[in-house]
Amino acid sequence: MALRMGVDYHLFWQLNPRRLQPFVKAYQEEQKAQLERANYAAWLSGIYVTHSIAASLGENARYPEKPIDLYxxxxxxxxxxxxxxxxxxxxxxxxxxxxxxxx
Structure with a gap:
């Protein structure tokens, strides 16, 4: 687990559990950020799929000709x-x- 958190093998054996805690916290925050990015990407995919379905089934709906501006x-x-x-x-x-x- 320590290797996943980015703690070097030699550093791991020099630390006690209390001094390892900041690495654990940083790892948990990075995992949360990755999950949020994946969730946002899935949400964007849903928007494009919605546009695609609307363009296929609707008379007046068109698929965007360029990427949707995010900001x-x-x-x-x-x-x-x-x-x-x-x-x-x-x-x-x-x-x-x-x-x-x-x-």
Whole structure:
């Protein structure tokens, strides 16, 4: 286990368990970071799969022509939020009109 944590064989025999603790903590933090990176990569794969399915089955959906930007600027974020709010508002209006016509 100590070799997995990056502790050299000779250093291992010079340390006591208390002095080995920082290596254990660093190893655990690295394992957690690797798991978080793998989880994020799986999440991104899911986004691309969702786009692929939507492009295959939907009439108006298209697969992105370039990779999705992972980091938006504040300006882009505000623009996207405003666009999504407009789309949601249009959807609500359409839903309400359909609901009222069924009465």
């Amino acid at each position: 938006e600027t504040e300006e882009e974020l505000e623009s996207r939020k405003a666009r999504e709010a407009e789309l949601f508002s249009a959807y609500v209006d359409m839903f309400n009109k359909n609901f009222e016509s069924r009465k």
